[in-house]
Amino acid sequence: MNYDALSRPATDPVTIFEHFRGNYATELLTAAIVEFQLFDKLRTPKNSDQLRQEVGLKPRPFVVLTTALRAMGLLQLDTRGDLSLTPLSQEHLLPGGNFFVGDYVGLAAQSPGVRAMIERLKTNRPAGGEDKKDGAAFIFREGVESAMEDEQKARHLTLALAGRAKNVAPHLAAKLDLTHGETLLDIGGGTGIYSIACLQKYPRLKAIIYDRPEVLKVPREMGQSYGVAERMEFVSGDMFADSLPLNANVILLSNILHDWDVPECRRLIANCVKALPPNGQLVVHDVFLNDALDGPLAVALYSAALFTMTEGRAYSVQEYTQWMTESGLRVKPKIDTLIHAGFLTGLKSL
Numbered sequence: 351m352n353y354d355a356l357s358r359p360a361t362d363p364v365t366i367f368e369h370f371r372g373n374y375a376t377e378l379l380t381a382a383i384v385e386f387q388l389f390d391k392l393r394t395p396k397n398s399d400q401l402r403q404e405v406g407l408k409p410r411p412f413v414v415l416t417t418a419l420r421a422m423g424l425l426q427l428d429t430r431g432d433l434s435l436t437p438l439s440q441e442h443l444l445p446g447g448n449f450f451v452g453d454y455v456g457l458a459a460q461s462p463g464v465r466a467m468i469e470r471l472k473t474n475r476p477a478g479g480e481d482k483k484d485g486a487a488f489i490f491r492e493g494v495e496s497a498m499e500d501e502q503k504a505r506h507l508t509l510a511l512a513g514r515a516k517n518v519a520p521h522l523a524a525k526l527d528l529t530h531g532e533t534l535l536d537i538g539g540g541t542g543i544y545s546i547a548c549l550q551k552y553p554r555l556k557a558i559i560y561d562r563p564e565v566l567k568v569p570r571e572m573g574q575s576y577g578v579a580e581r582m583e584f585v586s587g588d589m590f591a592d593s594l595p596l597n598a599n600v601i602l603l604s605n606i607l608h609d610w611d612v613p614e615c616r617r618l619i620a621n622c623v624k625a626l627p628p629n630g631q632l633v634v635h636d637v638f639l640n641d642a643l644d645g646p647l648a649v650a651l652y653s654a655a656l657f658t659m660t661e662g663r664a665y666s667v668q669e670y671t672q673w674m675t676e677s678g679l680r681v682k683p684k685i686d687t688l689i690h691a692g693f694l695t696g697l698k699s700l
């Protein structure tokens with residue numbers, strides 16, 4: 351009997367993900383206090399870019415750190431771009447204050463997680479990316495040591511994502527209207543579970559799973575188990591360097607753009623739009639920070655996880671909409687799926 355990718359979990363696993371990512375709050379807060387003395391440097395409000403240069407961080411780590419601290423209610427940003435302390439951080443995180451708790455938080459300063467986070471923030475490089483032993487998880491591009499090129503590691507990492515995908519895919523398939531979808535190109539498709547759910551919902555739909563060669567071994571097996579293999583195609587390539595298949599009228603980027611920095615996101619969106627026919631759709635399925643980049647806290651902490659593992663972070667609807675619009679797409683309002691995720695659909699004009 352075939353597996354069913356459309357049945358939903360009876361309970362919402364979101365809190366498990368939130369507990370699991372809680373360590374990033376400890377790591378970022380401790381790094382801000384102990385390593386960067388960020389609160390001390392903000393005794394008077396300071397332009398955000400000036401503070402960034404003072405602490406010596408590149409834009410991506412600085413955004414990840416300050417987004418989380420703003421989501422924790424410890425920093426605020428005004429309309430001129432000045433960062434300042436909140437009453438909470440003023441009272442408890444300024445050295446010398448009667449109710450200062452920074453030394454207490456500093457007890458975690460030598461923990462391996464905090465040290466690793468400080469290293470990532472300072473270097474702006476993903477864990478394993480320069481390391482021939484491990485390789486970076488989930489990302490491949492020329493010049494980065496990637497775990498996705500190793501059969502066992504690629505399988506392990508890809509199957510680990512299946513746990514999340516099986517919960518979320520039924521929600522995506524229920525809300526993504528593919529009535530006019532003929533072929534869905536799932537770029538960086540991993541297990542292919544999102545496509546498989548759509549194939550089960552839409553019996554005439556076909557799907558192309560595009561990924562690295564070692565990863566593609568997994569969705570080939572999944573297609574058989576879920577009984578949709580005859581409508582699946584598998585194409586290996588480098589989504590940045592190689593041309594994308596041209597025979598799809600819907601392209602899905604599920605949990606892809608959050609792995610990359612802004613220039614790569616813009617490039618990939620532009621490449622997808624080029625590969626689509628007129629009236630084709632680009633679907634960006636991901637997590638979303640709010641447009642002010644000060645929350646929600648759960649997404650800000652997930653952004654830290656993405657930051658340490660990949661070259662990306664979480665982005666806002668406004669950021670994605672800007673990149674999609676500049677590539678010529680008309681973007682529809684976000685629709686939520688599960689576990690802080692949702693999708694934006696961009697329509698290519700005729």
Ligand SMILES: C[S@@+](CC[C@H](N)C(=O)[O-])C[C@H]1O[C@@H](n2cnc3c(N)ncnc32)[C@H](O)[C@@H]1O
Nearest residue numbers: 488489490498538539540561562588589604605
């Ligand atoms: C975070 S996973 C997302 C998997 C799946 N779409 C999901 O939502 O669970 C990122 C995927 O992108 C693939 N990938 C990374 N860099 C790539 C590249 N340059 N070309 C093609 N695929 C790539 C990885 O192998 C991995 O399967």
